[in-house]
Amino acid sequence: MAQFPKKITDDPYGAAILIRRLVMEQGIIFWRRYLMAFGLMALAAGSTAAATYVLGQVINQAYVDKNIPGIAMFAGVTCVLLFIKGVATYGHMVILNKISNAILANNQRQLFAKLMSESIGFFSERHSSEFLARLTAGAKSITDVLNMLVNAIGRDFLMLIAMVAVMVWQDPLMSFIGLVAVPPAMLVLRKLVKRIKGLAYNQFTGTADILETMQESLQGIRTVKAFTLEGTMQARIDQNIATVEQNANKMARIANRSNPLMEMLGGFAVAGCLLYGGYSVVALGATPGQFFSFLTAFLMATEPAKRLARLNIDLNSQLVGARMLLEVVDSPASEQSDDDKPAxxxxxxxxxxxxxxxxxxxxxxxxxxxxxxxxxxxxxxxxxxxxxxxxxxxxxxxxxxxxxxxxxxxxxxxxxxxxxxxxxxxTAYVGQDVYLFRDTIRSNIAFGKQGATEAEIVEAAKAACAHDFIMSFPLGYDTPVGEHGTQLSGGQRQRIAVARALIKNxxxxxxxxxxxxxxxxxxxxxxxxxxxxxxxxxxxxxxxxxxxxxxxxxxxxxxxxxxxxxxxxxxxxxxxxxxxxxxxxxxxxxxxxxxxxxxxxxx
Missing domain, CATH: 3.40.50.300 (P-loop containing nucleotide triphosphate hydrolases)
Structure with missing residues (x-):
């Protein structure tokens, strides 16, 4: 049977589908704030374009009309326009950061809630550091993707349109010369995207390996010290870090490989504009202000153009982290909620x-x-x-x-x-390996019963033969137990666990x-x-x-x-x-x- 080419819809975590999902499921919730941010971005782009145009008028007032009051007036207008740009930029950045923080928090809550719905078997097959990586890097990647899209549309695209509008207004032919570098640059960038995906995945898994080694070394520090494994664990994490470093360097080389070509193509475009612009001023009677305004707009358009050209590379790099988080969130819970069953x-x-x-x-x-x-x-x-x-x-x-x-x-x-x-x-459970949370003795006992009173906590501790040793500590029931209860002896931890079970009744x-x-x-x-x-x-x-x-x-x-x-x-x-x-x-x-x-x- 003939093999049909894969469609973009075949992979539920393909770039196009994943981007659409992030926009529709997470970004759309904040559409009012995004609309406000877009408005401020448009204001910033418009004021920048207007300032660029006004700069040309300043040049004409100075070199053509020799008009000092005119220079002062246009200089004041430029100052006002740049102030407006600054305020608008500040406003949209604050709004986007607030949205990002909200989305980040929502995804972290969602992932944690999903993990709490999983069975013991689910965790026995995975290392906890994997989930730490998904919780931190994965959640942040989602906000980075949405920010890239919003900035690409609202900041870079609008700025580019505004600058191109000034360029076309000043000289349509010179504008065409300035844009000849775009098609070759897009062809080069397209070839780099596939390699970036694989490297980004390796970077994510490598970071998880570093977290795994770090976590195991710290949690098992007694074993590490007792068996003099410091060198072994150092060698292991050195290898993990070296792998991530090498991968990051390779990623940097590939991601930035397009820069020399883009700069060269941009150089050709600038040189062409300078030649034609200079000829227009000398031979065709164009004003210096017109040429200066065009050149300023062209130079200011290069940065947003570069960011837009690299957008596909940057997006695919961040989409790997987003995929890592969503794969866990999307998977069916291994311990389905059954609260609808009778008690x-x-x-x-x-x-x-x-x-x-x-x-x-x-x-x-x-x-x-x-x-x-x-x-x-x-x-x-x-x-x-x-x-x-x-x-x-x-x-x-x-x-x-x-x-x-x-x-x-x-x-x-x-x-x-x-x-x-x-x-x-x-049901109350007490095991050989007692787990105490990094909190006070009081809190660890109270975990057995929500809303437990001080009297109930003390009564449970006394019944568990724990009250006397607790009161021997300077802070009493407010004594921190340390991570996993390491500040207490084995017998003390067990009695705290028994008190926690007792208070549950x-x-x-x-x-x-x-x-x-x-x-x-x-x-x-x-x-x-x-x-x-x-x-x-x-x-x-x-x-x-x-x-x-x-x-x-x-x-x-x-x-x-x-x-x-x-x-x-x-x-x-x-x-x-x-x-x-x-x-x-x-x-x-x-x-x-x-x-x-x-x-x-x-x-």
């Missing part, structure tokens, strides 16, 4: 998994027809080797992912049939290795805090330290995505199966395991 209504908070299967990748089951019940107000512990699927159970309960098969029910309601918001609002508690990374003293304190958290609530806890769940109401041994054993601690030890094997192994390595505050059975 989860809890009475007992009984959790049931019925033949639940799940795979992160096709054909690789992580959970295989798993079924169990977490009884209301009781503690259900999941134990077993790493990679068995324990953490996946909690991720499914929070609907970070959707089950491949089977159902998860809470009080008989399938969690897939209720809104995620209502599900997560009634959720009927369902999910604990994922909440004490695994702590020393014995910190574990004792966090375990005591967890005691308060789990009291009277349906709790599912993942634990590798088996002494922390010895008194759980039900212990499920998870291996290979299946429950291979279930029962209470004593029952499982008597059976002598996998649980007993795990317990003996840990007891052998730790003859006096910490059991100061195990998670107790709840009635």
């Amino acid at each position: 989860l209504k809890l009475s007992d908070a009984r959790i049931e998994l019925r033949d639940v299967s799940f795979a992160y990748r096709p054909g690789e089951l992580v959970l295989n027809r798993m079924s169990f019940v977490a009884e209301p107000g009781k503690v259900t512990a999941l134990v077993g080797p790493s990679g068995g699927g324990k953490s996946t159970v909690l991720a499914l309960l929070l609907r970070f992912y959707e089950t491949t098969a089977g159902q998860i029910l809470i009080d008989g309601q399938s969690i897939s049939a209720v809104s995620r918001k209502s599900l997560r609002q009634q 959720a009927p369902v508690i999910l604990l994922d290795e909440a004490t695994a990374a702590l020393d014995s003293e910190s574990e004792k304190q966090v375990q005591e805090a967890i005691e308060h958290l789990c009291q009277g609530r349906t709790t599912i806890v993942i634990a590798h330290r088996l002494h922390t769940i010895m008194h759980a109401d039900a212990i499920l041994v998870v291996e290979g995505g299946e429950i291979v054993e279930r029962g209470r601690h004593d029952e499982l030890l008597r059976r002598g199966g996998r649980y007993a094997s795990f317990f003996r192994l840990q007891h052998h390595h730790d003859p006096s395991p910490l059991a100061l505050a195990p998670i107790s059975a709840r009635a």
Whole structure:
């Protein structure tokens, strides 16, 4: 079958379609402001053209009429015209900057809102620095594109028309001579556009690589220092920066390659105008003012003409960033909003998994027809080797992912049939890797409940065994925790996380290795805090330290995505199966395991 040539509409992010979209979706909102800016641009162009014409009259008054009052009058008119131009230029620049700021802010909000609607799986496949690049460079590129278009039409095109009008008014033939350089220049610039697109894309991805290395180095600074990786990370970012620098230099060479040719063609045009203009004054009786006015208009027209000629190159360079942002915004949300679904209504908070299967990748089951019940107000512990699927159970309960098969029910309601918001609002989660926001201790606790009072924050901190260490800080609850809570110890971070979960007062508690990374003293304190958290609530806890769940109401041994054993601690030890094997192994390595505050059975 014959291949038809591609149409410009085949690529939804092609230059023509993308420009039209930016204008119609984002620029049109501010059409009143743009109209005002265009009016001021027209005023600036008109006053510039008038000043150019008046300059010719000044020359005639001086060299032809020898009229000093006339010179003074036209000099005053020129001053007024240039003042008007200055005010108009200031006005339209302020208006355009305000529009740009509004569009930039709107796009940043839109991208962030889109990212908040994505699932956990979406982020697991990408590096966060990519989104930082899209948020900053991509959003700015959109405003730059719109500014280029507006300035090209309102400033450069109107200025060029005004200057050409003066030139034609003074001498039509000389105007034709001055414009002979335009067609060859356009042919040269057209060939450079394709190369600019590829380089602009490489520049964007290279900048994202620099951000990635920087972010990983700073966030992992302890690991970098501990393993003396400073040189390795420096070499990596040096390579990233060198790549971007080389690409930028290549882009500069190609983007500016047209300048010598345009200057040469412009030189020919100027020389032709000078020859013809001089001949007109000497042989044809043209006035010096007419020639001076034409030459001034011609020289003032060259800059807007150059910018218009380069417009296609500059636009395609910036459209890459705009495309990077819009590709994320346009993609279907991986976690579609389901607020229209009924809210989860809890009475007992009984959790049931019925033949639940799940795979992160096709054909690789992580959970295989798993079924169990977490009884209301009781503690259900999941134990077993790493990679068995324990953490996946909690991720499914929070609907970070959707089950491949089977159902998860809470009080008989399938969690897939209720809104995620209502599900997560009634669930408190504490993990091994506690995430604290770069804010105060007070704010991090209050994140668990919107509008939390000071009394509620303090009460939650006391229940989490955190109040005493908080008050030992000079700033108390106003103490900054640092990025990721690095100004606090591991045990302190865990207790802040427990306080955040406590203040939420959720009927369902999910604990994922909440004490695994702590020393014995910190574990004792966090375990005591967890005691308060789990009291009277349906709790599912993942634990590798088996002494922390010895008194759980039900212990499920998870291996290979299946429950291979279930029962209470004593029952499982008597059976002598996998649980007993795990317990003996840990007891052998730790003859006096910490059991100061195990998670107790709840009635």
